[in-house]
Structures are given as C-alpha cells and as structure tokens.
Amino acid sequence: MDPNFKNVMDASIGASLPCTAWSTNGEVDEVINQAVEWAVKYGRNNEAIFVWRESVGFQEYGAFVEDEDGRRQVSSLDPSSVSFLIEPLEDSIREPEDDFPGATVPFAVEFIGNYNPEQEGRGAIFVLRDWHRYVDANADLVDRQVALFERITTGQLKHVIAIGQPAWSDENIPVELNPHMKRATMELPNKEERLAIARSWLEEIVSTQASEFPQLAAGLTDDALEGVADATGGLSRKQTENVICMSVARTGTFDIDYILDEKKDLVKQAGFEIMRPASGFERIGGLTPLKEYATRLRKRFTKEAFDYGFREYPRGLLMAGVPGCGKTAVAKALAAEWGMNLVTVQATDLKGSLVGESEGKVRRLFDTLKAAAPIIAFVDEAEKLLGKSDGVNDGGAHDAVLGQFLSFMQEDNSGVFFVFTANNMEKFAPELVDRFEGRFFIDLPSAGEREGILNIHLALRKQVADDLDMDELVRATKDFSGRNIEDSIKEAMVMSFNEDRPLSQQDLLTVFGATVPTSKTKKAEIETMRTFVENGMMRGANDVSSKETASGKSDGKKLRSFV
Numbered sequence: 001m002d003p004n005f006k007n008v009m010d011a012s013i014g015a016s017l018p019c020t021a022w023s024t025n026g027e028v029d030e031v032i033n034q035a036v037e038w039a040v041k042y043g044r045n046n047e048a049i050f051v052w053r054e055s056v057g058f059q060e061y062g063a064f065v066e067d068e069d070g071r072r073q074v075s076s077l078d079p080s081s082v083s084f085l086i087e088p089l090e091d092s093i094r095e096p097e098d099d100f101p102g103a104t105v106p107f108a109v110e111f112i113g114n115y116n117p118e119q120e121g122r123g124a125i126f127v128l129r130d131w132h133r134y135v136d137a138n139a140d141l142v143d144r145q146v147a148l149f150e151r152i153t154t155g156q157l158k159h160v161i162a163i164g165q166p167a168w169s170d171e172n173i174p175v176e177l178n179p180h181m182k183r184a185t186m187e188l189p190n191k192e193e194r195l196a197i198a199r200s201w202l203e204e205i206v207s208t209q210a211s212e213f214p215q216l217a218a219g220l221t222d223d224a225l226e227g228v229a230d231a232t233g234g235l236s237r238k239q240t241e242n243v244i245c246m247s248v249a250r251t252g253t254f255d256i257d258y259i260l261d262e263k264k265d266l267v268k269q270a271g272f273e274i275m276r277p278a279s280g281f282e283r284i285g286g287l288t289p290l291k292e293y294a295t296r297l298r299k300r301f302t303k304e305a306f307d308y309g310f311r312e313y314p315r316g317l318l319m320a321g322v323p324g325c326g327k328t329a330v331a332k333a334l335a336a337e338w339g340m341n342l343v344t345v346q347a348t349d350l351k352g353s354l355v356g357e358s359e360g361k362v363r364r365l366f367d368t369l370k371a372a373a374p375i376i377a378f379v380d381e382a383e384k385l386l387g388k389s390d391g392v393n394d395g396g397a398h399d400a401v402l403g404q405f406l407s408f409m410q411e412d413n414s415g416v417f418f419v420f421t422a423n424n425m426e427k428f429a430p431e432l433v434d435r436f437e438g439r440f441f442i443d444l445p446s447a448g449e450r451e452g453i454l455n456i457h458l459a460l461r462k463q464v465a466d467d468l469d470m471d472e473l474v475r476a477t478k479d480f481s482g483r484n485i486e487d488s489i490k491e492a493m494v495m496s497f498n499e500d501r502p503l504s505q506q507d508l509l510t511v512f513g514a515t516v517p518t519s520k521t522k523k524a525e526i527e528t529m530r531t532f533v534e535n536g537m538m539r540g541a542n543d544v545s546s547k548e549t550a551s552g553k554s555d556g557k558k559l560r561s562f563v
Helices: 001-012 026-042 103-112 139-152 191-212 222-231 237-251 255-268 288-301 302-310 329-340 357-372 396-410 448-459 470-474 482-499 507-514 523-534
Strands: 019-023 048-053 057-067 072-076 085-092 124-128 159-162 181-185 274-276 316-321 342-345 375-379 416-422 438-440
Touching: 001 019, 001 026, 001 181, 019 103, 019 222, 026 048, 026 057, 026 124, 026 159, 026 237, 048 103, 057 103, 103 124, 103 139, 139 159, 181 448, 191 222, 222 255, 237 255, 255 274, 255 448, 274 448, 288 302, 288 329, 288 438, 316 329, 329 342, 329 375, 342 357, 357 375, 357 416, 438 523, 448 470, 448 482, 470 507, 482 507
Parallel strands: 019 159, 019 181, 048 124, 124 159, 316 416, 316 438, 342 375, 375 416
Antiparallel strands: 048 057, 057 072, 057 085, 274 342
8 A cells, every 4th residue: 555645544543633634636536545445454443434525425435355255345454465445335325314405514524523433343534525625614614623623632533534635735724623634645656556557457458358459468568568657657546547448448559659648638637738749859950068968868867877876866957048049949859859758837837826826836746747757847937937036025935936946856856857948047046056967058059050050940841951052141140049040931931932932042141131130139148148157157058169250150269168
C-alpha cells in the first residue's frame, strides 16, 4: 500500500487524532481503497469502513478474497497480500429517515457520533467523500463537527477521513475545526505504480481476451511497458487505467502515441498544456554553445549518471534575450532532442484572484510535474510570474509563489527540469537565478547564424536559396533578430505570391530595408543583458567564432566564448 498513507494513518490513529483531511486530485477511490487496505492489514481494532456520499448516505466497504472456499469477506490480511478485492457490502447502506434535500449532510455527523464501538464490537473509520463542499455549510454544522471531534479525542475507537478536492487549506477549513484535522495529500501515482498498473492490465487482457488482441497476446517488452509508464505520468490511477483501456480499444495494443494524445487533453483539464515537439535543434540556426551544453546535459537523466556519482538530476536552464531571438524555439527543440514531454506554464495559469489560490495552483502544478517526471517544465517570460512585484499589494501571494519555486527546485529530485525564458533579467531575485546550473544570454544572431536562419526559413517555405545572393542577404539583415528575419521572409513571399511569380532577391532586400530591427527597438535591454555575460553571470549562447565589420562582413578574428 502507499507508504505515505500508512504512515499518516499509523500516526493519526495511534495518537487518537479525530480526523485526517486528505487532499486529492481525482483520487477519491484510491483514498477509499487505501483506507480499507490499512484497516485489514494494519488496523488495531478490527475497524469497519463506512463511506459517505450525499446522494447515498453511508455504505460499508470490505476486502474480499477468492480461494477454495469461494469468494468471502476477510477482516484481516497479511501485509504482503496483494490478491484481494475492495468493494461495497451488499445491503449495507445507512441513510437518514428524512428525505429532504441535503438531509444526509447533518446525518453524516450524527451517524458518526452515534456509532458505538463497544456495542458493535469493532472500531470504525468514516470516509466523507468531497467533504470540502459541506464542511462549512453553516455554523451549526461546524459546531456539530467540533463537538464530534472533541468526543473522538477522548479515546473512542473512531476516526474520520475527510476528502477534499483538489486540496484542503486554511481557506476551506473553518478555523474552529483546523486544530482537529491532520492534513495529508494523496499523491499521484509514481512511475513504479504506473508500471504495475500497465502490467496488471496486460495480464488481465491476455488472460481473458487474448484472441481479440493478438498484439498484446504476443507480449510486450519491458521497455515498451516502461514507455507506457512514462507516457501516463501526471495522470491519476483511474485516468491511467482509462487511457490504457481506450488505447487497447482503439489500436489493439498499448499505443504510446494514442496515450499521449489522450493525456494532452487530460492534463489540459488540469490547467496545463503538455506536448512532445517533433523538431529539434535542426531548425535552430546557430547557438552552438547552447546546443552543445544541452546535448551534454541529456545524459544526466540516465541511471548511468547516478552510477557514475551524480546525486541529483539537473535543475534547469535559464535563457535571457530580447523577444524574437529563439528562446521559446530552443525550449521546444530541447524536449524533442531529449525525448521528453514538455509542460508549458504561463503566468496566467498560476495566478488567482482569491487568497491562497495562486499557491494552490502552484502546488497542483508541482504534483503533476513530479508524477510525470522526467519532464521539462517551460515557463515563458518567467519574470511576469516570479519577477519583482514592484510594490503591488497582492496579500503576499507573489512571495509565497516564489518561495514555492525556490523550495521545489532546491529539494525535489524527481527529474523535473525547468526551462525559464526572460526578457528582463533584472526582475529576478538572485536566489532564483542561482537555482539554474545553465544560464545563457541569446544575443542578436551573428552573420553565420543569420545565414543559417535564412536557409532554414526559406527551406521551410519551399523557397530555393541557390537562386539568391546569400552574402548580400546576410549583410542586409545585420542586427536583425531571428523573428525579424522570419517575418520579413513571409512578407516578401506575400509580395511575390500576389504577383504570381517566384520570390526574388529584390523582394527580400525591399522588405529588409523597410524593417526596423530589434537592435533599435530593444537597444537598451540588449546592452543591459550583455553586461550579464561580461560579468560572468551568464554565458553567451551565440556562435562567436567571428565578428562583423561595419560593412557587415566577417573579419575572421575570434572572440571569447563564455562556455
């Protein structure tokens, strides 16, 4: 069973705490299953498990095994047992006599209070589903709960599990109840558990429907099953089972591409966008020092790295530079190069107007990332989320969110790799910058890089570069950003396309000449960020094997590389 659940229950019930408040993202069934498993394996008072929901009332749950005597309920199991079922008992529903809407809510507290372990001959654990909706329904109900918890702490053999979604906090637990409720979190399944789910379903399908699914009947390699476990990272147990079964129904096997497509929608429902980009560094012109650094870092995510002596995964990459110089493109290409999923996080995804809402969203993000690791978390324009708040009165939410990021990046070792981009480095706190091993400034592209960018974007748009004077185009785009070049090519193509003729050298030169380059619109920001390279705070990401003269041609001299 889940070690964290066992530890919390051992401590809470051992100390006669009246209630544990479990936070969960869609894992209600797992909390119920864990409660039953704890009772039959580690319970001290032959505890019955009663599960409450508003539309039903209380229903008792139990553990069942099948042996030579048939299917039967058991009150105790060896801790190593794995072959058992958890189901509600037939004809075990307890409901109020009154049938007015909401009658089961006060009945829940009344039933728990009236349960007498001595008369029943056993203790009891009461699981309240989605209790976050009702815990503070009115002052009378709050006081009834306080009175109940005060009685339970006198040593009665009763315990309450209150399930909240997505999380219990100071905002949704009344202050009167807070001292009586031990908070805990049902984590999303880790890779080992997801792998066990995949193996279990494989065995189930092969043993019962082998003729219908010959691909599965032929067997899956350990690597294939591990791929399924990686693909389902970040999903709940029920979601993991569902996408695996949907994959079998649609494709006849455990199809990772299908699973990832379904997972994108599920993760998006949690408020985040997940992807695995198809193109890598081949579509990024220049930036050789940054590419080489990233290529070396990929090996750090292997078991071989830990065997070699590394004790943790790399934490992250921070890229600064003016808009349009390729920071976002590099982040997405990195995911393709490393064969990892990428979760895109916007500042608006994590900001909330209510007290504590932002912190709750960040916790949810971190829970998702840990379960889906190894994974890349891409925070674009991160200074909008974690930069200095400039005196904005937000009730301390900014500092709280910054603290969450600092703690997570320092302490977590699940394989979450953060990629931050920034247009203004001066807004970052030094302690946040220090969390990143890799810190690169992406400057305006050099002559060689501009040639690469021109060739890439012309080729992507089916334009023949052999018919163009590339040296002249490189000179004409001096001080352009990559986005300046891309946008200019598209504009020049519009001109030639509308006149029903091929793209010409003159089309490009005309647009280049009319474009105001980033070097002029962002001159101050560029100069400021270049000082970060000069003082050693960041590395230069650009190819700097040669510099340009005033005419725009290379003079062949080498510059210092900060690598």
